[in-house]
Amino acid sequence: MKILYDYAETTYKAYPLACKPGCSLCCTQKVFATSIEAHYILDILSEKDLEKLFQIENYLRPKLTHNQILLSYKEGSEPPIEEIPESLEPCPFLTEEKLCKIYERRPLMCRLTASTISCEKGFAELPPFLFQISTIALQLVENIDLGGLYGNILDLLKFLYQYKKGLIEEIPDYLLNTVDVDELPILPEEKDLRKWVGNLYRIPVKEEFTFRELLQKLRSDFKNYEALSFLKVNFLVMYKGKVILNKREAKNIYLLGIEVSKEILKSFNPGQFLKIKINERMDPLIPRPFSIHAVDKNVVYILYQVVGKGTKALSEIKKGEILEFLGPLGKPFPRLKNYIICAGGIGIAGFGFLLQKAIKKRSFYPPEKIFYGAKTKDELVRLSFLKSFGISVEISTDDGSKGYKGFITDLVERELREKPKIILACGPKLMLKKIKELGEKYKVKTYLVMETFLACGIGFCMGCVIPSKGGNYLHLCIDGPTFLAEEIDIGFFS
Secondary structure (H helix, E strand, O other), rough: OHHHHHHHHHHOOOOOOOOOOOOOOOOOOEEEHHHHHHHHOOOOOOOOOHHHHHOOOOOOOOOOOOHHHHHHHHHHOOOOOOOOOOOOOOOOOOOOOOOOOOOHHHHHHOOOOOOOOOHHHOOOOOOHHHHHHHHHHHHHHHHOOOOOOOEEEEHHHHHHHHHHHOOOOOOOOOHHHHOOOOOOOOOOOOOOHHHHHHHHHHHHOOOOEEHHHHHHHHHHHHOOOOHHHHHHHHHHHHHEEEEEEEEEEEOOOEEEEOOOHHHHOOOOOOOOOOEEOOOEEEEEEEOEEEEEEEOOOEEEEEEEEEOOOHHHHOOOOOOEEEEEEEEEEEEOOOOOEEEEEEEEEEHHHOHHHHHHHHOOOOOOOOOOOOOOEOHHHOOOOOOHHHOOOOOOOOEOOOOOOOHHHOHHHHHHHHHHHHHEEEEEEEOOHHHHHHHHHHHHHHOEEEEEEEOOOOOOOOOOOOEEEEEOOOOOOEEHHHOOEEHHHHHHHHHHHH
């Protein structure tokens, strides 16, 4: 977004604009923007600035997003006319000297509002080329914020502030979902405009991406997100909860219960995960990811295994202590019918919440059977909880101490021989590799819940990438953690 800002402004500066410090006739409360632009501004506002915003109530709100207007013209229809009053109130970010308090972070619409003559004459003039690039730039900034919101900048700032504070969950009707419009409004003969866009697209953003490549990736990653879920990912809201339980279930396996607001729990779905901040110290620095095991009333349960420094510190947390967490993150499980669950070891953790939702018939369907394996009977946990749903549970242990002696994948294959079914599996890499092979052998759809190193949780650090077929990569945090087995490069399981 900042690259787009800088590139558009550089183009404008090549023209003899009449705009100068103190010229503020266009600085009104009629500024429309996207949620990512508002988020960029929100970081620098003081509580006093925000209090001032909440005192402002009457201002213009768009009926359509910029891209919706473009689509209307493309389809041959006239968009609704915005009723603009004769006079508009000044922008609340203007200082007494008529300077912009948020100038360095002002929205794109402000950056593109200019004139080659003094606006004191009652009107403005803008060269046709600048008008054209402003139309394209506004289209692109909306594309960058796919899955976000569009509206008056004042509304967006108020909403995002309240959302981050946990004071609001629902998106107001006057905030619009952003719309993706891929085709740019450029005619074949407009060579200068094509050159301008081409140069923008070739600007490197990261070592491995150009502007265009990153824009295409954003489109791919976020096109299926609803606005509110995008905001959760974008903001990484840190919630707090009180520990009511941190009980040892088996050797090195614990059940953690965190009491949180019911409003927060409403956004949780099976298959998603939380990132829990273990303590206030620098070590461990990065919040650890954990599957949502179960939800009961206003308590979220995490089933985890102590495997390192972070989980060891978590196991020492006492009842009554306060934990902070991010989430929910990741995509929910796919809505499957006629499927079986296969879990190996601590891979059973994420399926409890799925069973809860499925039995209550809330968007998910129950599996026909659960296959659960571990090294020994001492590592089989929450069996009574699993069996309480009335679904058949088949058990295996490597040493034969409980159930079938051998790998759980042996039982899954026996089931597939009798009647092929969709598989949803989570467990060690070798187990997932075998499940992938069984899916190919019996020609059934197979979904794998993957695990890898995870840092930021929003797709930007590239730490959790998983190789996919064709030489590309998938982000566990935003594309997963559940993937179709056929999408994953077999080399990942080596």
